Amino acid sequence: MNLSYFAAFRAVMMAGTVSGAAQILGRSQPAVSRLLDKLEYELGVQLFERRKGLVTPTPQAHALLTEIERAYVSLDSLRTSALRLTKGEVSEISVATMPALGIDFIPYALSQYHSDWPNIKVTLTVRTSARVEEYAAAQQIDFGFAEMPYRRSGFKVEVFSTAPYVVAVPESHPFADRTSLGLEDLSNTRFISYSAFAPGRNLFDQASRSSGVETDYTYETNLSAPAYSMVKRGLGVAIIDPFTAVLQKSEQVRVLPLAPTIPFRVSLIRPETRPSSPAMEALIETMRELKERVLSELPV
Incomplete structure (x- = not known):
C-alpha cells in the first residue's frame, strides 16, 4: 500500500478539509482527493462522508487515525536512532509523561538541565499513563513517567514517587x-x-x-x-x-x-532496548533532585 495515501488521509484529518490538506502536502486539491479515493478503495471502507464540498470523518476514519499516529511515532523514533548512529552520540532525548508531571514539573526540570546540557534536544510528549506505557513497550521513547498499574511488558520500572494525594x-x-x-x-x-x-x-x-x-x-x-x-x-x-x-x-x-493517605504512585519506565547515555542519566538525576525539593513543600 502506498504510504502517500496515508499521508493524504492524515493531512485531511489534521486540516479538516481537502484544500487545507493540499496546502500541508504541497499538492493540488484534486490530487489529494484521488489519494483518498484510492485509500478507501484499497481498504474497502468509507472514511469520509462527502456533502457539498465538505468531508466528515466516519468512525472508521478516527480508528484508522489512531493507528497511523502510532506509525508516525515509530517513524520519528527511527529518525532519531538514525541521527544518533550518524553522529555517534546522543543529541536528542525523547520523554513521554503523564500530565501531572508534564504540565509544570518537567518543564521546570528542563530549565535547570539546559544550563549544563545546552546542545541536547529534548522532545516532551504529554499523554495519559496508558499511552506512555504503550510508547515504552513499543520502544519509541527513551524514558517516561506513568501512574501504576501496568498492563504491558518490554520496559523496566523504577519507583519515582509515592507522595500522597x-x-x-x-x-x-x-x-x-x-x-x-x-x-x-x-x-x-x-x-x-x-x-x-x-x-x-x-x-x-x-x-x-x-x-x-x-x-x-x-x-x-x-x-x-x-x-x-x-x-x-x-x-x-x-x-x-x-x-x-x-x-x-x-x-x-x-x-x-x-x-487516610492515598499514595500517588509514579514510576520511571525505561524501554528495554533503548540504550542509556550520560546526557539522559543527567536529565533523570535533575528530575529526581527537583522532585525532592518540590515534595518537601507539601503540608504534613
Missing part, C-alpha cells in the same frame, strides 16, 4: 482552617472529582467504600490542573496530585493532607 480547598472555604481532611468531609461539601477513567478515581472509590463514605461530585475532570483551577475559583474542593499542588501554588487555595 492532597486536598485543595478555596481560601475562603470553611475547611481552609483545618489541618487535614477526611473522606467524610468531602461528602459534606461541593466536591470536584476525577473522571471515571482516571487512575486516581479508582483509588478514591475503593478508599471511600472501605471507609463506608459516599461522595458525590459537583464537577468532574480527568486532570489535576483544571481541578486546581476550579478550586481557585471557588467551585469546590478537590483531591489533586502533589506535584500540581506545589507547582500551581496560589494564595487563593489551601492545600491540606488527606486522611
Whole structure:
C-alpha cells in the first residue's frame, strides 16, 4: 500500500478539509482527493462522508487515525536512532509523561538541565499513563513517567514517587482552617472529582467504600490542573496530585493532607532496548533532585 495515501488521509484529518490538506502536502486539491479515493478503495471502507464540498470523518476514519499516529511515532523514533548512529552520540532525548508531571514539573526540570546540557534536544510528549506505557513497550521513547498499574511488558520500572494525594480547598472555604481532611468531609461539601477513567478515581472509590463514605461530585475532570483551577475559583474542593499542588501554588487555595493517605504512585519506565547515555542519566538525576525539593513543600 502506498504510504502517500496515508499521508493524504492524515493531512485531511489534521486540516479538516481537502484544500487545507493540499496546502500541508504541497499538492493540488484534486490530487489529494484521488489519494483518498484510492485509500478507501484499497481498504474497502468509507472514511469520509462527502456533502457539498465538505468531508466528515466516519468512525472508521478516527480508528484508522489512531493507528497511523502510532506509525508516525515509530517513524520519528527511527529518525532519531538514525541521527544518533550518524553522529555517534546522543543529541536528542525523547520523554513521554503523564500530565501531572508534564504540565509544570518537567518543564521546570528542563530549565535547570539546559544550563549544563545546552546542545541536547529534548522532545516532551504529554499523554495519559496508558499511552506512555504503550510508547515504552513499543520502544519509541527513551524514558517516561506513568501512574501504576501496568498492563504491558518490554520496559523496566523504577519507583519515582509515592507522595500522597492532597486536598485543595478555596481560601475562603470553611475547611481552609483545618489541618487535614477526611473522606467524610468531602461528602459534606461541593466536591470536584476525577473522571471515571482516571487512575486516581479508582483509588478514591475503593478508599471511600472501605471507609463506608459516599461522595458525590459537583464537577468532574480527568486532570489535576483544571481541578486546581476550579478550586481557585471557588467551585469546590478537590483531591489533586502533589506535584500540581506545589507547582500551581496560589494564595487563593489551601492545600491540606488527606486522611487516610492515598499514595500517588509514579514510576520511571525505561524501554528495554533503548540504550542509556550520560546526557539522559543527567536529565533523570535533575528530575529526581527537583522532585525532592518540590515534595518537601507539601503540608504534613
